[in-house]
Amino acid sequence: MASLRSLVPFLTAALAWLLIAAPGASAGVLSPQTGAAEDIRTIAIVVFAVVVVLGIALHGALAAALLNRRRPEQHEAAVTSRPVQVRAGLALGSLAVALFVLGVVFTESARKAEPSGPEGLSASSSLTAQLNPTSMPRPLDVELRGNNDVIELGDPILIRAIGQQWVWRFEHPGGRAGARNFAYGELVIPTQTLIELDVGSIDVLHRWWVPELGGKVDAVPGKRNRAWINVAEEGVYEGRSAAYSGTGYPSMRIVVRAVSAEQYLAYLEQLERELAAGQEAALEGQEEVEPEPIQDPAEDQEQ
Amino acid sequence: MSATAAKTRSSRTARGAPEVMSRGMPEPSYGWVERMLSSNHKSIGILYVATALSFLAVAVVQWVLMRVQLIVPDATLINAETFNQLMTAQAATAVALFALPLAIGLATYVVPLQIGARGVALPRLAQLSYWLYLAGGVTIYASFLYNPSEGGTVGLPPLSETQFLANSGVDAWALGVALAVLGLVCASVNLVATVHTMRAPGLAWRRSPLFTWASTASAWVLIAVGPVMLAALTMLLVDRNFGGIFFSAGEGGSPMLYQHLAWIFFTGAWTVVVLFGFGVISEVVSTFTSRASVSRNVVGGSLVAIAILGPLAWIQNMYTAPIGTGWMYFGMAVSVALLVPVGLILFNLAATLLAGGLRLTAPAIYAIAGLSLMFFGLAGELCYSIVAVGWQLSDTVAAHADTVAVLVGAGVLGGFAALHYWLPKLRGRAAPDAPAKLAAPLVFLGMQVFLWASLVAALQGQPADMWRFGDLDGFATANLFASIGVFLASAGILTGLFGVARGFAAGRAVGPDPWRGASLEWFAPSPPPPHNFDVVPDVRSAEPMQEIRAAVAARQIAIEPLSEPESSVEAPEPAAVASSQEAGDATVAEEPPAAAGTDDEDAQDAPADGDGDTPTSLA
Numbered sequence: 001m002a003s004l005r006s007l008v009p010f011l012t013a014a015l016a017w018l019l020i021a022a023p024g025a026s027a028g029v030l031s032p033q034t035g036a037a038e039d040i041r042t043i044a045i046v047v048f049a050v051v052v053v054l055g056i057a058l059h060g061a062l063a064a065a066l067l068n069r070r071r072p073e074q075h076e077a078a079v080t081s082r083p084v085q086v087r088a089g090l091a092l093g094s095l096a097v098a099l100f101v102l103g104v105v106f107t108e109s110a111r112k113a114e115p116s117g118p119e120g121l122s123a124s125s126s127l128t129a130q131l132n133p134t135s136m137p138r139p140l141d142v143e144l145r146g147n148n149d150v151i152e153l154g155d156p157i158l159i160r161a162i163g164q165q166w167v168w169r170f171e172h173p174g175g176r177a178g179a180r181n182f183a184y185g186e187l188v189i190p191t192q193t194l195i196e197l198d199v200g201s202i203d204v205l206h207r208w209w210v211p212e213l214g215g216k217v218d219a220v221p222g223k224r225n226r227a228w229i230n231v232a233e234e235g236v237y238e239g240r241s242a243a244y245s246g247t248g249y250p251s252m253r254i255v256v257r258a259v260s261a262e263q264y265l266a267y268l269e270q271l272e273r274e275l276a277a278g279q280e281a282a283l284e285g286q287e288e289v290e291p292e293p294i295q296d297p298a299e300d301q302e303q
Numbered sequence: 304m305s306a307t308a309a310k311t312r313s314s315r316t317a318r319g320a321p322e323v324m325s326r327g328m329p330e331p332s333y334g335w336v337e338r339m340l341s342s343n344h345k346s347i348g349i350l351y352v353a354t355a356l357s358f359l360a361v362a363v364v365q366w367v368l369m370r371v372q373l374i375v376p377d378a379t380l381i382n383a384e385t386f387n388q389l390m391t392a393q394a395a396t397a398v399a400l401f402a403l404p405l406a407i408g409l410a411t412y413v414v415p416l417q418i419g420a421r422g423v424a425l426p427r428l429a430q431l432s433y434w435l436y437l438a439g440g441v442t443i444y445a446s447f448l449y450n451p452s453e454g455g456t457v458g459l460p461p462l463s464e465t466q467f468l469a470n471s472g473v474d475a476w477a478l479g480v481a482l483a484v485l486g487l488v489c490a491s492v493n494l495v496a497t498v499h500t501m502r503a504p505g506l507a508w509r510r511s512p513l514f515t516w517a518s519t520a521s522a523w524v525l526i527a528v529g530p531v532m533l534a535a536l537t538m539l540l541v542d543r544n545f546g547g548i549f550f551s552a553g554e555g556g557s558p559m560l561y562q563h564l565a566w567i568f569f570t571g572a573w574t575v576v577v578l579f580g581f582g583v584i585s586e587v588v589s590t591f592t593s594r595a596s597v598s599r600n601v602v603g604g605s606l607v608a609i610a611i612l613g614p615l616a617w618i619q620n621m622y623t624a625p626i627g628t629g630w631m632y633f634g635m636a637v638s639v640a641l642l643v644p645v646g647l648i649l650f651n652l653a654a655t656l657l658a659g660g661l662r663l664t665a666p667a668i669y670a671i672a673g674l675s676l677m678f679f680g681l682a683g684e685l686c687y688s689i690v691a692v693g694w695q696l697s698d699t700v701a702a703h704a705d706t707v708a709v710l711v712g713a714g715v716l717g718g719f720a721a722l723h724y725w726l727p728k729l730r731g732r733a734a735p736d737a738p739a740k741l742a743a744p745l746v747f748l749g750m751q752v753f754l755w756a757s758l759v760a761a762l763q764g765q766p767a768d769m770w771r772f773g774d775l776d777g778f779a780t781a782n783l784f785a786s787i788g789v790f791l792a793s794a795g796i797l798t799g800l801f802g803v804a805r806g807f808a809a810g811r812a813v814g815p816d817p818w819r820g821a822s823l824e825w826f827a828p829s830p831p832p833p834h835n836f837d838v839v840p841d842v843r844s845a846e847p848m849q850e851i852r853a854a855v856a857a858r859q860i861a862i863e864p865l866s867e868p869e870s871s872v873e874a875p876e877p878a879a880v881a882s883s884q885e886a887g888d889a890t891v892a893e894e895p896p897a898a899a900g901t902d903d904e905d906a907q908d909a910p911a912d913g914d915g916d917t918p919t920s921l922a
Contacts, residue, residue, distance in 0.1 A: 029696065
């Protein structure tokens, strides 16, 4: 029984795992809303399963060693079996190669741009005509994160996410260069639309992270970083900045609201109106205009 | 015979018996000042160990304070500035002021003994290295008197530049880390020079102990990556104080440069800690299973492979940065390739343990717990080294928890195992086993709770380095468990520290070879005299102490018990000399044999005793 007692820490740890890990099942990383996030979740589960198997093997050996402690009579010579070592090395090498290949496959899949769906913004010509392609901001220097295929102008929607201490600023298509339509804190995007998210920073290092929509994207001042987003369903997805940037860092949150294409266009119009009204009010010294709530186009038709 | 013969027998060299100087020598009593100013590698090693353990206590206290702040959402116990200062200081303390100095300091003490050297190659450089390290630690902590750094765990610009953190805290942090790293580089140079030039005759690399392999590899890694960090910190100090633009994005510099350089260093430091952990655990497991590692060449080669591949895997911390995917796949390839050497070492250790015969003494308990904890940390790092997974889970609390698991498993538990294992050599005392039986399970259990809770929190979206989280964030439960885990682990670490201190001051006295170890450090007296060895034996195998014990035992067997006292003067001598010559001139005639596992120093008089007493048979 004394030897079994030495297993108590392992058993307690296993119990702790079950108790603590259960709430993680509904966590953000495990609830993907884009294809990229799904690919990431798949490979994460695969790799996790591999290391769990390795861990069980190692801890089985440790447990057996703790239970079987009969002392040999004298010092026994080291048992060196070259074939066993070679086989172990080859097995580990094959596992390493397999993990590498799987990693490449899933990473390439995760960073690929998914074309917009039938209800997305770029597919319907009547909807895209409302967005003047020449007014969309183009990046100056795009770093290599993302697909290098040629995407036709007008196909993805380019949205800039600019981090600053300690808030995110989003620049939407529309307006003029130097006077884009912008919003702070909440990003409204159309569903089933390929969005090119262009992440930058104006002061220190930030890191865009919305777990349900995909991986992190570093916002480095002086560099551009790009990720593709194509959300399938409407909803609200929360995230935050994941790079330590000073005392306000925990409050640098992100709220992504995915709405239908029509609602997104209505939002853009409203944004432009509010910004223009706000500028006029500032010029004339008046109070701020109260913002209008977003109308569902369906409701408008009924009226 | 006469009393004169008794007094001079030890210096009689007529038959080739060596002159023994240190048997029965009174323990040297140095004053504090002499001890601290001594350039003897043993004094320097003890200074390193004592200072590193003090910084461990400081790091544990800081960790507990941070977790107290994170135990409930919207806590206001510690404000943002204080938390960020603690976080910055704790990272520097845990890596540059505890883990690396403990590894290098223990190596400075033990490795020259393991290779049969009488000193080190560059003793003054080793002495300088300690004082540089201490100066670095003092610089960092002196900044708490005015303005500690809030630059974050790695001190990334642009946040650490003057326009965002204007007070001199970051300068103190950078200077302190630079001094400590410079000290470590100097100590590594000394280690490499010693091991490459001062090994005992016959001690080829294939016969060297695994801790020597690990320490030499660690020293080479530090020589490679230390100057890289010194360059990065120098550039940061120039940027901050002399109008430099190394990391200023708008003026031709780039913050990415610092990221690369700093991550090269921290990945190298992590590699050193892993090497130290594996080296110590291999030694302890070999000794306490009464069986050598299943394949010493494979484990030694794997240690070298880890040393080469480890620092090359620095990109795995930068998957989210605007670098090309080619770089990312290179980082992933090297990180995943590390699976092979690490797996081989784990396989060999598991096979050695499975062969049976594990003696659960304090070093072995810490070694097993450390091995398991290292596995958890390394497994997590393997998961995040896949680029896509790293995109989601790098820079989260889970990634940090895995790094901490490796640091605690290898640095803390491995360090405790090493200290308990070599305390008999350092002080001639063995620490009690009881604190280990409490501390190791506590640390293991606490770290398990912390690891899994951190994983859940990361999956729910908690990034690292946050001083506070909100009620609606959803990871309150996970953080509560994480804090509880940290409290348990910290209690265990402090218990272990207490055990080590107690053993150092008041452990039970033991002789030179209490564990029946296989390597040469157990040949020297405990504690060793300034010149380590009276006689440096020729080494004929990978386990020189086994050879020595076998030779002594063979010589004992050759002694004929005599009935007449007078004739015993001559009879034992030829047999003793003959058997010692058969044993290949091992020149161990006078050393206390450890075959019987006793510390009886009188037993050694038996073979060469010319006084007419019957040879004492060894019990």
